[in-house]
Amino acid sequence: MPELVGQPIDRVDGRLKVTGGARYAADAPVKNPLYAALVQATIAKGEVEIDPAAAEAAPGVVAVLTHANAPKIKGGGGIGESRPPLADANVHYAGQVIAVVVANSLEQARSAARKVKATYKPGEAKLPASLKIDLDALDAEDTAGDVDAAFAAGGKSGAVVGHEYTTPIETHNPMEPSATVATWEGDKLTLFDATQWIGGVQGVMASAFGIDKSNVRVICPFLGGAFGCKALIWPHQLIAAMAAKAVQRPVKVVLTRSQMFTSCGHRPASRQSVTIAADAEGKVLGIRHVSAGVTSQLNGFAEPAGASAQGPYAFENGATAHKLSKCHTASPTFMRAPGETPGMYALESAMDELAHALKLDPVEFRLRNVADVEPRSKRPWSSHHLRDCYRIGAEKFGWSKRSAEPRSMHDGELLVGWGVGTASFPGNRSGASARITLQPDGRILVQCGTHDMGTGSYTVFSQVAADAVGVPIDRIDFELGDSKLPAAPMSAGSNTAATVSQAVIDAARALRKQLAETAIALAKSPFSGANADALKIVDGHVIGEGGAKMPLAELASAAGKPISADATARPSRENFGKYAFNSFGAHFCEVKVDEWLGRVRVTRFLSVIDIGRVLNRKTAHSQIVGGVVMGIGMALTEATVLDPRNGYPVNDSFADYAIPVHADIRDLDCIFIDKPDPHINELGCRGVGEIGITGVAAAVANAVFHATGKRVRDLPITPEKLL
Numbered sequence: 001m002p003e004l005v006g007q008p009i010d011r012v013d014g015r016l017k018v019t020g021g022a023r024y025a026a027d028a029p030v031k032n033p034l035y036a037a038l039v040q041a042t043i044a045k046g047e048v049e050i051d052p053a054a055a056e057a058a059p060g061v062v063a064v065l066t067h068a069n070a071p072k073i074k075g076g077g078g079i080g081e082s083r084p085p086l087a088d089a090n091v092h093y094a095g096q097v098i099a100v101v102v103a104n105s106l107e108q109a110r111s112a113a114r115k116v117k118a119t120y121k122p123g124e125a126k127l128p129a130s131l132k133i134d135l136d137a138l139d140a141e142d143t144a145g146d147v148d149a150a151f152a153a154g155g156k157s158g159a160v161v162g163h164e165y166t167t168p169i170e171t172h173n174p175m176e177p178s179a180t181v182a183t184w185e186g187d188k189l190t191l192f193d194a195t196q197w198i199g200g201v202q203g204v205m206a207s208a209f210g211i212d213k214s215n216v217r218v219i220c221p222f223l224g225g226a227f228g229c230k231a232l233i234w235p236h237q238l239i240a241a242m243a244a245k246a247v248q249r250p251v252k253v254v255l256t257r258s259q260m261f262t263s264c265g266h267r268p269a270s271r272q273s274v275t276i277a278a279d280a281e282g283k284v285l286g287i288r289h290v291s292a293g294v295t296s297q298l299n300g301f302a303e304p305a306g307a308s309a310q311g312p313y314a315f316e317n318g319a320t321a322h323k324l325s326k327c328h329t330a331s332p333t334f335m336r337a338p339g340e341t342p343g344m345y346a347l348e349s350a351m352d353e354l355a356h357a358l359k360l361d362p363v364e365f366r367l368r369n370v371a372d373v374e375p376r377s378k379r380p381w382s383s384h385h386l387r388d389c390y391r392i393g394a395e396k397f398g399w400s401k402r403s404a405e406p407r408s409m410h411d412g413e414l415l416v417g418w419g420v421g422t423a424s425f426p427g428n429r430s431g432a433s434a435r436i437t438l439q440p441d442g443r444i445l446v447q448c449g450t451h452d453m454g455t456g457s458y459t460v461f462s463q464v465a466a467d468a469v470g471v472p473i474d475r476i477d478f479e480l481g482d483s484k485l486p487a488a489p490m491s492a493g494s495n496t497a498a499t500v501s502q503a504v505i506d507a508a509r510a511l512r513k514q515l516a517e518t519a520i521a522l523a524k525s526p527f528s529g530a531n532a533d534a535l536k537i538v539d540g541h542v543i544g545e546g547g548a549k550m551p552l553a554e555l556a557s558a559a560g561k562p563i564s565a566d567a568t569a570r571p572s573r574e575n576f577g578k579y580a581f582n583s584f585g586a587h588f589c590e591v592k593v594d595e596w597l598g599r600v601r602v603t604r605f606l607s608v609i610d611i612g613r614v615l616n617r618k619t620a621h622s623q624i625v626g627g628v629v630m631g632i633g634m635a636l637t638e639a640t641v642l643d644p645r646n647g648y649p650v651n652d653s654f655a656d657y658a659i660p661v662h663a664d665i666r667d668l669d670c671i672f673i674d675k676p677d678p679h680i681n682e683l684g685c686r687g688v689g690e691i692g693i694t695g696v697a698a699a700v701a702n703a704v705f706h707a708t709g710k711r712v713r714d715l716p717i718t719p720e721k722l723l
């Protein structure tokens, strides 16, 4: 039986998705639900007084919750906002939920929400007017060697570049908005929820309502994208449970697209200062990467942009630092490759500027500086193929035909530019449990409380399970997304593939042993007297040494009961201390620029990515290409703009927040190195969800520089910046 792992098989849940059979949180099969509409503050700071009378009297309204009457709950870890929703009269940002209308229909709830009367006593809000970096007043600094000496030496023999780069607020826009349906039965709470962390929701709800975790069940079989905005627990999730408790009926909360901009995090704006020095041979001597960011009053999230400088390149002298200011804005959070996404934009732009100053080809410059060990800790990489990424990419892209001089390549009236950007993201792995059961009908049920964000978890873990048990993939039923299942961690930090695959393999190993023992112990067993180790399971059959063979379905019916095995797999602490785990890649971008309109088109994009072993070339390819699309949006169009008067996002819709559409996306491709990482887990697979976006914006900006001679250090690269 050929190995399934690696093959580009179709999604096992594809049919359910295209036929509408996949149930998302808002489709939860609950009887007789009520619908909640959220009322949001229109000032950034102050106190609110609420008159709910008109809303309460509106048709179909069952309850209006405010801080005056909402059930009191406890805050705690895992919550996107430290303050529980509706805790008191204080307003900390425009968009904060100040009241919740619960009604018989969504329309009635929304209509009545407009009748909630809020009167404010405004306070003095701090809004993010500027993010100026004061190098003398940094919150944290981490240095190695002597960067100032490195910059002086670079200035003498080679070159030094130092500039500021800024990125705006970007907002997660998964197709599926966040949604929660909460039902109480006595003190048992069931939530159908759109979440990357069923275990986290379970824990937060238990502590919020003072009930045992075993009384909370969280169900999330499908997610329509997440990108980090469904990782922590946000007010609407708690509100669904609070409202359901108050009215003693199931309550459904679905964030509107507009509320996705205020109520479940965003990528904070960044201002980064990057200085890099290199000698005349193009050897990097030192890097300083400082970033300033904004966080909210209600959480302390900081985008760790400077950390990227510790990835791809060897350098002896380095400094990273950050500065954080607290403003009265909605709370930021993780968004696809937090840190690396804005960080690699700045670092890879600066590397391009330095290559230009040194008159070196930007790919050659990077090749001369590839780090053979992790630059800070000097630990060896668990596996490392960055040089191959540059070489293979350059060859397939046709990089040797690039003429070095900016503005020297044309396509008719259009300027053509080719740029390169490096991708980098840590290879994370955590612990998880899985259970595999041979069912009486001969099918194999695999259970793990992980998530499928649309990434392909169902598919890749079915492949892993089929190989590991020894059955065809159409025999596998994979269950995930339920807190009743064996526990798995938050699906974030691209850890899921590396984490869950090992738990599945370990459970399969334990199951095979049990199946062999059961087969031997059967009355009139064809394997009687055999050693369990000598039995194999191949293509759905138990096979003995002498050629005896029994279909698993026959074993299942003979056993008369399900045969089940559990396993918990944790990464080896020793390995994670000894090696540095990181995925790298290289993006090659072609842009065509209409100088008269300032319009940039990404016409060709090639990514060469090393994620260790690839579990499914089709779903992994989609992850990378999807990341590139998101990166093109970051480079050219995406920016959440805050109203300077109150900090509320003004372009909170798909009409005004421009993400790429099909017409913006041309020829994208991705090649995988596909060599197993020998240290991360048995299969050698690292995650693939986040690395795709890292370095993309820089590759585009570098291509725009090559096309036009204009260096844009402020994303997105909108037409007016090129005119």
Ligand code: MOS
Pocket: 196, 226, 227, 228, 229, 231, 334, 335, 336, 337, 338, 491, 492, 493, 494
């Ligand atoms: Mo990801 S931003 O770790 O969901």
